[in-house]
Amino acid sequence: MTKPIEGFSKLTKNQKIDWLTTHYTANPEAAKILLKRYWNVNEDVQKLHDEFIENTITNYYLPFGIAPNFLINDKLYAIPMAIEESSVVAAASKAAKFWLDKGGFKTEVLGTEKIGQVHFMYHGSKEHLMSFFEQVHSKLLSDASSITKNMEKRGGGINNIKLRDKTDALDNYYQLHCTFETLDAMGANFINSCLEQFAKTFKAEAQSFSIFTEEEKTIEIVMSILSNYVPNCLVRAEVSCPVTELKNGNTETSQQFAEKMVQAVNIAQVEPHRAVTHNKGIMNGIDAVVLATGNDFRAIEAGIHAYAAKDGQYTSLTHATIENGIFRFWIELPMALGTIGGLTSLHPLVKLAMELLGKPSAKELMQIVAVAGLAQNFAAVRSLVTTGIQEGHMKMHLLNILNQLGATDEEKKILTHHFKKHPATHNAVVEAFEKLRNTK
Ligand code: MEV
Numbered sequence: 001m002t003k004p005i006e007g008f009s010k011l012t013k014n015q016k017i018d019w020l021t022t023h024y025t026a027n028p029e030a031a032k033i034l035l036k037r038y039w040n041v042n043e044d045v046q047k048l049h050d051e052f053i054e055n056t057i058t059n060y061y062l063p064f065g066i067a068p069n070f071l072i073n074d075k076l077y078a079i080p081m082a083i084e085e086s087s088v089v090a091a092a093s094k095a096a097k098f099w100l101d102k103g104g105f106k107t108e109v110l111g112t113e114k115i116g117q118v119h120f121m122y123h124g125s126k127e128h129l130m131s132f133f134e135q136v137h138s139k140l141l142s143d144a145s146s147i148t149k150n151m152e153k154r155g156g157g158i159n160n161i162k163l164r165d166k167t168d169a170l171d172n173y174y175q176l177h178c179t180f181e182t183l184d185a186m187g188a189n190f191i192n193s194c195l196e197q198f199a200k201t202f203k204a205e206a207q208s209f210s211i212f213t214e215e216e217k218t219i220e221i222v223m224s225i226l227s228n229y230v231p232n233c234l235v236r237a238e239v240s241c242p243v244t245e246l247k248n249g250n251t252e253t254s255q256q257f258a259e260k261m262v263q264a265v266n267i268a269q270v271e272p273h274r275a276v277t278h279n280k281g282i283m284n285g286i287d288a289v290v291l292a293t294g295n296d297f298r299a300i301e302a303g304i305h306a307y308a309a310k311d312g313q314y315t316s317l318t319h320a321t322i323e324n325g326i327f328r329f330w331i332e333l334p335m336a337l338g339t340i341g342g343l344t345s346l347h348p349l350v351k352l353a354m355e356l357l358g359k360p361s362a363k364e365l366m367q368i369v370a371v372a373g374l375a376q377n378f379a380a381v382r383s384l385v386t387t388g389i390q391e392g393h394m395k396m397h398l399l400n401i402l403n404q405l406g407a408t409d410e411e412k413k414i415l416t417h418h419f420k421k422h423p424a425t426h427n428a429v430v431e432a433f434e435k436l437r438n439t440k
Contacts, residue, residue: 009054017057045348052343064292064349066356067092071104072237072371079372080353081288086396088284091379092372102241105374107367112183113159113232114336116191118176118199118224124216126165129174132212133163136205140176143201147193156181158194176202179232184362186295186338188226195224228299229306230334237370238330239378246327252386258327260385261320265329268316275316278377279308282317282331285376289369293357294343294350300335300369307334318377331374335366394424401429411436 002023008016017035021028035058040046050056067089068078079096081089099105122129140161141148148157159179166173176198180191199221206212206219246254268278283301290297308317320329339362343350354360357368383389398419402412415432422428 013050013057016055020057048346048348052346062291063089064353065089067096067372067375069093069096069100070368070371070375071096071100072107072367074104075358077358077368078356079289079368080292080356081285081372082292083284083288085284086400087393088288088376090396091383091392092285092288092375095375095379095382098378099239099241099375102239102245105237105239105371107235107237107370109363109366110234110236110332111232112181112363113230114180114182114187114191114226115230115232116178116180116195116224116226118178118195118202119222120174120176120199120202121172121220121222122174122216123172123218124213128209128211128213128216130163132206132209135209136202137161139205140198140201144194144197147190147197151182151185151190154183156183156185161198182338184338184340186299186336186342186362188296188299189341191226192224195226199224228303228336230303230336231307231310233334233336233366234332235335235366235370236330236332237367237374238328239374240326240328243322243325243327257386258322261327261329261381262322264381264385265316265318265320269319270315272314275308275314278381279305279317281380282373282377284380285372285374286335286369289372290337292350292353293337293339293365293369294347294353295337295365296342300337303334303336318374329374329378331370331377333370333373335369337362337365337369339365390425391423394426395419398424398429401426402433405430405433407433 005019008019011019017032018028021031021035025031038058038061040049040059046059049059062082062084064080064082066078066080070077070079079092081092083089141158144158151157157180159181162177164175164177166175176195178191178195178198180187180194182190203219203221206217209217243254243258246258252260265278268275283304286300286304287297290300304317305314308314317333318329318331320327322328338344339354339360344354345351357365360368380389383392398416399412401424402415407415411433414436415429418432419429422432
C-alpha cells in the first residue's frame with residue numbers, strides 16, 4: 001500500500017509528478033508524457049497557471065467556444081463559453097439566431113446588493129446587546145475605513161450593518177448582517193476584510209461597554225464571511241414576440257408550440273424533479289459564460305439554486321406566458337459577478353473573453369450571463385416539446401463517439417453525413433462505423 005507523503009507541497013513540480021506517477025499509475029512514463037503534453041509552451045503562461053492553486057501538475061483543458069448573434073438591448077454580442085458538454089454552444093447559438101430578428105433579448109439589472117455576515121454567540125440581555133450595537137455602529141464603520149476608502153472613492157462601500165437576533169433558530173445565536181456595494185468587483189476579498197474588521201471591533205469594544213455584565217462582555221465570534229446568497233443582486237432577461245412569429249419548422253402551429261412551451265415551464269414551476277433538470281439546462285449556459293469570464297461558478301450555482309427555492313419549494317428560474325397573442329419568456333436570478341480583480345486580470349483567455357464582450361461592467365456581464373441562461377433554457381425546452389432532446393444531443397455527441405472509436409477524418413466525414421439522415425444512437429454509430437471499416 002502507498003504510504004502517506006509528508007511535505008508534498010514543498011516538492012518541485014517534476015518531483016510531484018514522479019512521486020504521483022510512480023505510486024498511482026500503471027505506466028509512469030506514459031502518464032508523465034500525458035501530463036507534460038498539457039503544459040503550456042509559453043513558460044510564463046504555465047507559471048501563471050501553476051500558481052493559481054497549490055500542487056499544480058498540469059492544466060485541464062475545456063473547450064472555449066463562441067455563441068455569436070446575441071442581440072441584447074440592441075447590441076450584438078459574440079458570447080464566449082467554456083464548457084465540455086457537446087450541445088450547449090450549438091443550442092445557445094441557435095436560440096440567439098432565433099431571437100435575432102424578433103427584437104433580441106431585453107435585460108435589466110434589478111439590484112446589486114452584496115451580503116456578508118458576522119456570526120456570533122452572546123449570552124445575556126437582548127436590550128443590552130441592542131444598546132451596545134447602537135453605540136458601536138459608527139466605530140464599526142470608522143475602524144473599517146482603511147479597507148473601504150478606495151471602494152468609496154469609486155462610489156461603493158458598506159451600505160448597511162444590522163444586528164439580527166437568530167435565537168429562535170439557534171440558542172444564543174446573533175449576527176451582524178451587512179450589505180455592500182462592490183461595483184465591478186465580485187467583492188469577496190473586500191467584504192470578508194470588512195467583516196473580519198467588524199468582528200474585531202465588535203469583540204474588542206464589548207470588553208469596555210459599561211452596561212454589559214462580565215458574561216455579556218465575552219461575545220464569541222464564530223465566523224465572518226460573505227454570503228453567496230444575494231437575492232438583491234438581481235438580473236432579469238426577457239424575450240417576447242407575437243405567437244404568430246414563433247414558427248418552428250415543425251408540424252405544429254405556432255399557437256400549439258407556444259402553448260407547449262408555457263406548459264413545459266409551468267411543469268417546472270410546480271414539479272421539483274423537473275425544475276432541477278430545467279434549471280440545470282439554464283446553468284449550462286450560465287456556468288459556461290461565468291467560467292469563460294473567470295468568475296466563480298460554484299458561488300453563482302449555490303446562490304441561484306438557493307434563489308430557486310426561496311419560497312420554500314425548488315422551482316423554475318424561468319417563466320413563460322401567452323397574453324394578448326404575445327409569447328413572453330423570461331428569467332430572473334441573482335448573480336454576484338466581477339469584471340475586475342480575481343482571474344479577470346490574470347488569465348490570458350479570461351482577458352480575451354472580456355475583450356470579446358467589449359470589456360463589460362459587472363452589471364453588463366450580469367445581463368449577458370442571464371441571457372445565456374435564458375437562451376439555453378429556450379433551446380432545451382424547445383427541443384423537449386418538439387423533436388425530443390436526443391436528436392440534437394446525439395448529433396453533437398456523434399463526434400465524441402467517433403473519436404472514442406478512433407475514426408479517421410475521412411470516416412468522420414462519411415459518418416457525419418450518414419447521420420444527418422439517420423438517428424444517431426450510440427449503437428447505430430458503432431454499427432455504422434464497424435460496417436464502414438469492414439467494407440474497406
Ligand atoms: C442537459 O444538459 C440539459 C437538459 O436536460 C435541460 C432540460 O431538460 O431542460 C436538456
